[in-house]
Amino acid sequence: MISITLPDGSVRQYDKGITSMQIAQSISEGLARNVLAAEVNGQVWDASRPIEEDSTVKLLTWNDGNGKSTFWHSSAHLMAEALEALYPGTKFGIGPAIETGFYYDVDFGDRDFSSEEFKKIEDKMLELARQKSEYIRKPVSKADAVEYFTEKGDEYKLDLIKDLPDGSITFYTQGEFTDLCRGPHIPNTGFIKAVKLMSVAGAYWRGDESRKQLTRIYGVTFTKQSELTEYLHMLEEAKKRDHRKLGKELELFTFSEKVGMGLPLWLPKGTALRERLTNFLQKAQTKAGYEQVITPHIGHKNLYVTSGHYEKYGADSFQPIHTPQEGEEFLLKPMNCPHHCEIYKSKPRSYKDLPVRYAEFGTVYRYEQSGELHGLTRVRGFTQDDAHLFCRPDQVKEEFKKVIDLVLYVFGALGFEDYTAQVSLRDPENKTKYIGTDENWALAESAIKEAADEKGLRTVVELGEAAFYGPKLDFMVKDALGRKWQLGTIQVDYNLPERFELEYTGSDNQKHRPVMIHRAPFGSMERFVAVLIEHCGGNFPLWLSPEQYIILPISEKYEEYAKKLSDVLKDSDICGLIDFRDEKIGRKIRDAEVKKIPYMLIVGEKESAEGVVSVRKHGQGDLGSMSIEEFKQQITKEITV
Numbered sequence: 001m002i003s004i005t006l007p008d009g010s011v012r013q014y015d016k017g018i019t020s021m022q023i024a025q026s027i028s029e030g031l032a033r034n035v036l037a038a039e040v041n042g043q044v045w046d047a048s049r050p051i052e053e054d055s056t057v058k059l060l061t062w063n064d065g066n067g068k069s070t071f072w073h074s075s076a077h078l079m080a081e082a083l084e085a086l087y088p089g090t091k092f093g094i095g096p097a098i099e100t101g102f103y104y105d106v107d108f109g110d111r112d113f114s115s116e117e118f119k120k121i122e123d124k125m126l127e128l129a130r131q132k133s134e135y136i137r138k139p140v141s142k143a144d145a146v147e148y149f150t151e152k153g154d155e156y157k158l159d160l161i162k163d164l165p166d167g168s169i170t171f172y173t174q175g176e177f178t179d180l181c182r183g184p185h186i187p188n189t190g191f192i193k194a195v196k197l198m199s200v201a202g203a204y205w206r207g208d209e210s211r212k213q214l215t216r217i218y219g220v221t222f223t224k225q226s227e228l229t230e231y232l233h234m235l236e237e238a239k240k241r242d243h244r245k246l247g248k249e250l251e252l253f254t255f256s257e258k259v260g261m262g263l264p265l266w267l268p269k270g271t272a273l274r275e276r277l278t279n280f281l282q283k284a285q286t287k288a289g290y291e292q293v294i295t296p297h298i299g300h301k302n303l304y305v306t307s308g309h310y311e312k313y314g315a316d317s318f319q320p321i322h323t324p325q326e327g328e329e330f331l332l333k334p335m336n337c338p339h340h341c342e343i344y345k346s347k348p349r350s351y352k353d354l355p356v357r358y359a360e361f362g363t364v365y366r367y368e369q370s371g372e373l374h375g376l377t378r379v380r381g382f383t384q385d386d387a388h389l390f391c392r393p394d395q396v397k398e399e400f401k402k403v404i405d406l407v408l409y410v411f412g413a414l415g416f417e418d419y420t421a422q423v424s425l426r427d428p429e430n431k432t433k434y435i436g437t438d439e440n441w442a443l444a445e446s447a448i449k450e451a452a453d454e455k456g457l458r459t460v461v462e463l464g465e466a467a468f469y470g471p472k473l474d475f476m477v478k479d480a481l482g483r484k485w486q487l488g489t490i491q492v493d494y495n496l497p498e499r500f501e502l503e504y505t506g507s508d509n510q511k512h513r514p515v516m517i518h519r520a521p522f523g524s525m526e527r528f529v530a531v532l533i534e535h536c537g538g539n540f541p542l543w544l545s546p547e548q549y550i551i552l553p554i555s556e557k558y559e560e561y562a563k564k565l566s567d568v569l570k571d572s573d574i575c576g577l578i579d580f581r582d583e584k585i586g587r588k589i590r591d592a593e594v595k596k597i598p599y600m601l602i603v604g605e606k607e608s609a610e611g612v613v614s615v616r617k618h619g620q621g622d623l624g625s626m627s628i629e630e631f632k633q634q635i636t637k638e639i640t641v
């Protein structure tokens, strides 16, 4: 018999050689119908693979990231089977799962291929799926593997086998199709109920431009037809909300090739939005005991040698700037932390001074390959809402709780209601790859877990996901379309205090190392604004709107009155504009709707005579007429966060 430990901590006894699928069946038939794969001692396995020793087992379903990726990777095999059936002689490269779906790189020989053939392939995949063919794992020797693919004439698989050590090679067969693969896969093709091929592109074999260009076919599959329908609807919505598209339409930001790729230029309206976010967070941080600091955009190379960033990223990042005379080298700042460490060191610290909390909206520069750049979400220069807390080990939990409060306050004000916290701890089996004492790790890890519990967060604990220098907590936020974004990171760090020899004098009069905590509720202003645009589809909360109202005079005659109203609102810090164009009022209203301006104030003969405004709200229509004081009260109430 062997002992199987399940995620809830319960331990069950089974015969040696039991499979995860059988374990699922012993728990419930319903569960077994949904099991796609299993994590056995932290490794993802086929649910049909026998377990020979005491193990921890987590059954994976569609709701687990690893369950989904196993499903999608298995779907790549199914697509390959369909392609081989439809186009005999097709050769296959690699077919991995990706964030949403999968692809397979294939060589059709001289055949032309276009997306017009997708439907035929989808139908074939569904036909093969209905056969419920099992994915059968078979270890093979290197010689047998080479023989199989030599006979088949697939030079790509032979190229892959070349790099594999003998004894590590496995084949998987479903139906008529056999692939070189280390797995794992879902139990059988019958789990795949809905198929959609998404796009086709060219891809060089092994990413090498000197080698043959293969055809990459992207697809996505689901366990239910309704999931596919929902997904396609979400994609349509996402296209409409794409921050690159809305950023242009709403005149928030732009890029210029002359300035450089990946370097955003914030337009006046985008700047107004960003400034409001900055002020909002700054105010909350001041209340929470943070002090604002400012540091330069470059730093001496030695600073990053000390911090370790140079050794780790130096060669792959922007290269040093040289001074013309002294021959000194400076780097564009990739991170604010080293600068803040030096601020901490600027005077002696006592245990009574801690915690010290330094905040900076610090702009950093990191080299990203041009192909990786994407709107505001992947850029080469961005501003972090950064802060570093220096505290005693016994203060870590309290500080963590305060940061969680701050992050939740930010989410609440911006309408992010669905989030989970991912707690990343060290791998208990492999403690040597982490720096810092056991005692400090234990303290910090339990501090994070307890802080998250006491704050009532929904948490997922990931072992082995901690950075080598400390455990962390990340917030995963679901946006209005159900897409997940990582926002808000809180990271404990034992490394930098060590490298910078940071100290404080304890109550025992001895020198001690403080613990450093990095945190950024937004992450970066650029990425956060991008997520926010897509989350609210450009309809920002009123307090953030770059233009909160627009006054629409019916004709030139009422411009003076409009200006008077605008002055009253400006005095109360309510921002907006007047549409002075010589256009019909219907046109002015339509244009304001397109720009998603929250309030429209229409003024004409009747309004100016009675000293009122006719108010329309974006998306709601006519609110009737009111005095400017009444309007001011209403909007002020709404703006107060």
Ligand SMILES: [Zn+2]
Pocket (backbone or CB within 6 Å): 073, 074, 077, 172, 179, 180, 181, 182, 183, 184, 185
């Ligand atoms: Zn595979």
Ligand SMILES: [Zn+2]
Pocket (backbone or CB within 6 Å): 335, 336, 337, 388, 518, 519
């Ligand atoms: Zn930092």
